[in-house]
Amino acid sequence: MNVENNSKSMCVLTPVNFVICGELTIDAPVEAVWPRALEYTSWQHFTHVESISGKASEEGEVVLLRKVEKGLEEFPPYYAKTLKLVNKKQIVWKTFPKEGEDFSDFTGIIDFRFRPVNGNTNFSYSIYYEFRIQENDDKKVQEYERDMKANFEALIADTMPRLKHLVESEG
Numbered sequence: 001m002n003v004e005n006n007s008k009s010m011c012v013l014t015p016v017n018f019v020i021c022g023e024l025t026i027d028a029p030v031e032a033v034w035p036r037a038l039e040y041t042s043w044q045h046f047t048h049v050e051s052i053s054g055k056a057s058e059e060g061e062v063v064l065l066r067k068v069e070k071g072l073e074e075f076p077p078y079y080a081k082t083l084k085l086v087n088k089k090q091i092v093w094k095t096f097p098k099e100g101e102d103f104s105d106f107t108g109i110i111d112f113r114f115r116p117v118n119g120n121t122n123f124s125y126s127i128y129y130e131f132r133i134q135e136n137d138d139k140k141v142q143e144y145e146r147d148m149k150a151n152f153e154a155l156i157a158d159t160m161p162r163l164k165h166l167v168e169s170e171g
Contacts, residue, residue: 013132018149023124105132
């Protein structure tokens with residue numbers, strides 16, 4: 001548990017962590033899945049996408065994103081930085097809040113992996129999030145964790161089939 005000082009009062013920031021992992025088979029070769037996964041705006045619903053720095057679809061790129069999805073309507077605009085790209089094998093993004101937003105502090109790591117299997121693609125994902133919230137009541141912290149994880153699971157249940165359908169319909 002972290003204690004941070006601010007001008008109003010002592011504030012306790014409690015870490016809330018969750019991990020969501022899964023995989024799906026996409027009926028297309030990795031060569032078809034890879035470019036679509038990089039074009040995340042084609043299969044995820046963003047209301048705002050703004051390039052901040054770096055080159056598109058390259059390591060180091062930073063974008064400002066806003067996504068309004070069920071359960072995450074209050075989620076603020078956030079940055080996403082491309083940490084790692086291994087051609088046709090792995091994409092790793094880091095997400096973090098835009099400065100000045102009135103929202104809990106958070107960091108997310110999104111790790112997508114691509115593996116060819118009999119002409120298809122095994123697409124796996126690992127999503128790691130940590131929120132730091134101004135709460136020290138164990139029950140409320142557990143509720144926050146449960147609710148945020150459920151919201152992210154619903155988001156993934158919606159977006160992953162979109163990627164699969166998009167790629168397979170192009171084949």
